[in-house]
Amino acid sequence: MSAVWRASYAAVRRRRLQTFVIGLVVLCSTTTTLLGLGLLTAASAPFDEAFSRHRGAHAVASFDTAKASPEQLADTARRPGVVAAAGPFGQTVLEMPEDWLWMSAGSLSVVGRADPAGPVDRIRLLEGRWATAPGEIVVNWPVDGTPGPDRLGTRLTARGAPTLTVVGFATSTSKSAGAWVSPEQMDRLAPTTAQMLYRFTDAATEQELRTGLTAATAELPAGSLTTAQSHLTLKRAFSAQADAYLPFMTLFGVLGLLVSVLIVGNVVSSAVVSGHRHVGVLKSLGYTPNQVVAVYLAMVSFPAVIGCAIGTLVGNAAAGPILKAAFSGIETGSASIGIGWWPSAVCLVGMPAMVAVAALIPASRAHRLPAAQALTAGSAPRAGRGLRLQRRLGRSRLARPVSLGLGQPTARPGRSLLTMAAIVLGVATVTLTTGLTSTMVAYGDMRTSEGATRIDIQADTSALRQDAAQPGDGQTERRLLSLPGADRVTARALTKVHLAGYTQTVFADFYRGDTRDLAAEIVKGHWPADVGEAAAGPAFLAQHGLSVGDRVTIRLNGRQAPLTIVGELMEGNAKALAADWQSLTRLDPTVRATEYTVRLAPGADARHYIESVEAADPALRPALGHSDSPATTAVVGFASVFTVLLTSAAALGVFNTVLLTVRERRRDLGMLKSIGMTPRQVMVMTVSSVAALGAIGGLVGIPLGIAAHRLVVDHVGVITFPESMKQVWHLPQLAALVLAGVTIAVLGALAPARSAARLPVSEALHNE
Structure with a gap:
């Protein structure tokens, strides 16, 4: 074996350029393959691992307490197919009148739990402590990190509810609530619904989940189940944006592998053809045909292993910013986003093996070549070719x-x-x-919008509430439009609403004014221009199982309004839908615009317009839009x-x-x-x-x-x-x-x- 290594080492030193080419090609291919595999595993594995570790709920169900008693709900935990259950927990919706803790105003789902542990949906406490007394609340913080300990003690005031003090921040893999309070505090909030958390024997598909939930609630009064949220929906939401990058990441990975196979095969084939005399010399010295093949395989394996190792390091280093971009804006909860170990292992083992297989076919020519022919043929092409x-x-x-x-x-x-x-x-x-x-x-x-400059203007709603003399939304729109350079003005109100049939709250954007730019983003249907109409992006529609023409019901401030999906946007937040301002006035006429978008006329001075807005109204914060x-x-x-x-x-x-x-x-x-x-x-x-x-x-x-x-x-x-x-x-x-x-x-x-x-x-x- 030492003779094979000596001959291989001599061949590597003699063919430095070929060795470098093989190593560099394998490096590039390993990097692309690792990134594709890393994104694939990151799109599902972190959620599955966190879901299993924290005993996530296969189904988060809400029940009408006027139709089903707590005893009846507790009995569902013993139904066939139910592996574990938690609850019933009191549940209510608080209406937050203004932005809080960097979160939007609107509906906040609150659940009463005595502690974060339990057989299902173990809440992970991130900061502070659990709410154990009346007047305390723990807020769900779904994104990576925490707002910091200095935010503990923040006082939250909801409409028609007592002031609550934030004593902790936590996260739930099951997204079972927006916040939690003690059972005593929940009793004071007079809940009308109760929450049950279930884990079933079979829950791999939507059909199995429906079957399990039907069996669990079969003995309850009709109509007592109001909403049910599947963990599969959460998983799709978790990986939706990363999944969008998988097709071309996979495609580039496959292209990289093909290029590696072609070039390695070409290099080894060329090495055999151009090295006929070398093959003859090796065989004349006593090397067996198998040893000659081993020499060529070792010759390509040496740079392949080095290139694979460096490519794995480069791929892991590049995975951080790529995964950050792929999961930007996604509620990761307690899932830890990372590339995992197995893509690196697959590349470290698979890439050198692929190179060896690609080299085996041309190297077999050296196995068959007689020593005398190899010594006399030279490396020139056959005559006449x-x-x-x-x-x-x-x-x-x-x-x-x-x-x-x-x-x-x-x-x-x-x-x-x-x-x-x-x-x-x-x-x-x-x-x-x-x-x-x-x-x-x-x-x-x-x-x-055809190159027009856009100015985004944030409205300080807290300042507007403190000063009753501030102009209304209509006056603000007219003032913004009257300033030099303005061409179009669109007002937007952002609030959180409850979507009937779903546990989680969603964002609702209500628009008023000139919406031509927004209407241009519709790819199917039309822009909502009347009361009861809405539009949403493909991610929102896919995650909620909706399409153009379907109807949904949103709830805000104790009122509800039906909406018909009349348009699909090219792009949109997976947790947001857009509607006309008239729909908002039916739910809460007191909500004011949080943002204005101004399109400037061609040639208008953006800096001058921003200064004019700041001088006209200190409660408005303009900035050049991107x-x-x-x-x-x-x-x-x-x-x-x-x-x-x-x-x-x-x-x-x-x-x-x-x-x-x-x-x-x-x-x-x-x-x-x-x-x-x-x-x-x-x-x-x-x-x-x-x-x-x-x-x-x-x-x-x-x-x-x-x-x-x-x-x-x-x-x-x-x-x-x-x-x-x-x-x-x-x-x-x-x-x-x-x-x-x-x-x-x-x-x-x-x-x-x-x-x-x-x-x-x-x-x-x-x-x-």
Whole structure:
């Protein structure tokens, strides 16, 4: 075995460039694969782990206490299929009149629990202590971190309820409540509903959950069950944004693997072909055929292991910011977002194994090659290969260096096909990225309203309440519109409402004024323009099982209003819906606008307008608006990084091919230079040998990239693109993409071509 290692080590030292190419390609592929696997596991594993650790509820159910007694509810815990249950807990909804603890005004679901422990939904206390006496409340803090201990002691005042002091912050994996109080405090709030938390024997699908909940509540009076929240809905909400990035992350990972297989196979095949004499020498020295194969496998495994190890480190380092972008704005609760250990293990084991398998087929040629033939054959192509095409090209009007170069790929057809396949994947990657960027740019242009400057103005609602002399919303809108430079004004009121049939509260945006910009974001249906109409983004509709035409009921301040979903937005908060202001006046006419959006006329001075707003009303806080979408930034950023990685890998494959060709043709190059070929003509010939492969690769790679683009944009779950934003391909752009294949080929061939041009004639012919 030591002889195999010595020969392998000598081959690695002799073929430093090939070793470097293999290591770099494996590094790039490992990085892309690790990021794809990391996002895949982060989209589900953290939720599952946290749900299991904290005994999350498969179903959070609310019951009407006027129809079902506490004793009847407690008996449901002993029904068939129920593994564990907690409750009944008193439950009510408090109406918060203003923003509190950085949270929006509106409905707050409160549950009375004696302690955070229990057989189901164990609450994780983040800060402070549990509420044990009347007048105390523990607030659910669903995002990462806590607001800090200095926020303990904050006093919350709800409509028609006593003042409550915040004594702790906690989080629930089951999202069972927005806050918790002691049972004694809940009794004083006079709840009309009770909460039960269930874990079932079978709860992997919605059908199994419905079956389990039906069996548990079968003996209760009809109509006593008012709402039921599934843990599967929470899981979908947890991974919705990350899932939107999975299609193209997976696609880039697959492309990276294919490029690695092609280039490694090409490198090893070329090493065997160009090293016939080396194979013969090894066999003549007593190496068995299996040992010769082992030499070549060890030769590629050494850089593969190093490249894989470095790629794993790079992938883990890059995973932090990528996961942060993928889970930005998501209520992670007690789930710890991380890449996990198994993607790294899969890459560390799988990538070297893949390289070894890719090398095994060409290395088997060395196994079959007789020693005598290997010593006498040399490394030149077989006589006559490609001569017919060479003669035809020679009779053409092409310059002789170009005709000689275009005929070279036919001398090594297998090597040329592998090289062209790598270029095809590189062009497909560039095409995919170009399409994604064009789609996202079109989406961003739509959001900027034809380039008009946007001013976002926050209203200080607390100041407005303290000063009755402050103008009403209508007066504020007219004042903002009257200031120099204003073109359109839209008012928005944000509040939390209860959605009938769901335990969690949702955000409701109510709009008034000029909503043309908002209406332009509708991809299905129309913008809500009348009382009882609403619109929502694809994530909200998917997580709540809704579509355009469905009806929902929202509750606020003890009142309720039916809403019909009349439009689907291109993009929207997964926990928010939009409605017309008239719907808000039916629920709470006292709610005031929290934000105004002003579109300035073309050429208006944004800085001057902001100063005018500040001078006109101190309760308004204007700022220059930004239309950047996190999804846009993330998709374009990820795609650009992976494009650089994969096109670099494809160019390295071309580099390796041309380098081997130059080494094999040293004698031919010397003879051509001896009869008058200039260094510049040598470069032209060498570059021409792969330029044709690049052009063909461009023509083949473009349709593959277009198909991949359509696959990705149709599955970005956080955005629904209209057809106009998917049709981004135009003739000049396609022509440029064909040139991308040529560019990849030329860039890869440039360095070996310069080396060939500088080759001294005497050195090339010293053995003749």
